[in-house]
Amino acid sequence: MPQINWYPGHMARSRRLLEEQLRAVDAVIELCDARAPRATRNPDLVRLTRGKARILVLNKADLADDNETARWLEHFRGQNASALRFNSNGGKTRDIQARIVEATRPARERYERRGVKKTLRCMVIGIPNVGKSTFINRLYGGSIVQTADRPGVTRANRWVKLGDYLEVLDTPGMLPPRLDDQGEAQLLAYLGSIRDQIMDGEELAGGLMQLLMQLKPEAVRARFKLPEDAGHEPWQLLEAACRGRGWLLSGGRFDTERAAALILDEFRAGKLGKITIEPFDR
Structure with missing residues (x-):
């Protein structure tokens, strides 16, 4: 697979x-994807925010292997690290709210000593497509920020008020300027954190099939x-999927372009079950 790198100007x-x-x-509040917790953390953001109270959220935990999430x-x-699992699409926010209260306690006590009633502010950070906007909507209890299952939807910072004394900042997803570890870059591509249009979809889907056959062959x-x-081989698995699912063109030719798009979509949506593509000991 060719070198993967994606750092558009808005980042x-x-x-x-x-x-x-x-x-x-x-x-x-740093979000990563529970299916690849190390690969989906941006070390540049971690360095940039060092010194701030931090909550690490392994989001999309409903799509990841429970045992692997526990190990991570x-x-x-x-x-x-103050780390916890979460499912932005249906998880209860009680634990998150308790962690926010705990993380902001020093700031709150500092303001109280000064006799200041100040709104506490949290910044939500992470790479593209880890679910930051959906996470904020979940905390808010409604649709306050735009979401989509693709990277690059949020392009500007936006403050969202969650109560009388708490605001959170929704930030655009940011990748490092260079993806030095290409193994991790492939995981990001499989998860949709890198724009599909800059890559060969069939090569990407074939590589994903090969990885999934190592991790969950029965499910695949x-x-x-x-x-x-x-x-x-990736091309063999892609063609076998075309044959098995009937993704064929006229004359019985394999519709590998359609197959690639559907394989990626079905994996990302959890249709293959709960899979962690970055096991802890891998």
Whole structure:
């Protein structure tokens, strides 16, 4: 697969704005994707927000393997991180709210000592498509910010008031300027955190099929009706899926373009079950 890199101009502008806004922030809520918790953290953002109280949210936990999520949480908590799992599409917000109260306690006590009634401010950060806007909507209890299942929808910072004394800042998803670890970059591409249009969809879907066959072969065979002798190469798996699901063109030719789009969509939507593509010990 060719070198993967995606750093459009709006990300550089967003980084500068984020740096300016940090001075007004009491705590940071960092979201990563529970299916690839290490790969979906931006080390540049972690460095930039160092020194702020932090909550690490493994979002989309309903799509990840529960045992793997537990192992990742244990790992992050071992690094003294306030980490928890969450499902922005249907999870209860009680634990998140309790963590926000705890993370902002020092700032709140500082303001109280000064006799100041000040709105506490949290910044929500993360790479594209980890669910930041959906997460904020969940905390808000309605649709206050625009969401979509693709990267790059949020292009500007926006404050959202969640109560009399709490505001959260929705920020655009930001990747590092360079993706040095291409193994992790592929995971980001599989999850939709990198724009599909800059890559070869068939190559991407074939690579995903190959990885999923290593992790959850039974689920892949069942979903795409693969025979036992489907092969191991990405192109073989893609063609076997075309045959199994009937993705064919006139003359019986394989419709690999359609197959690639549907394979990626079905994986991202959790149609293959709960799968972590970055196991803790991998």
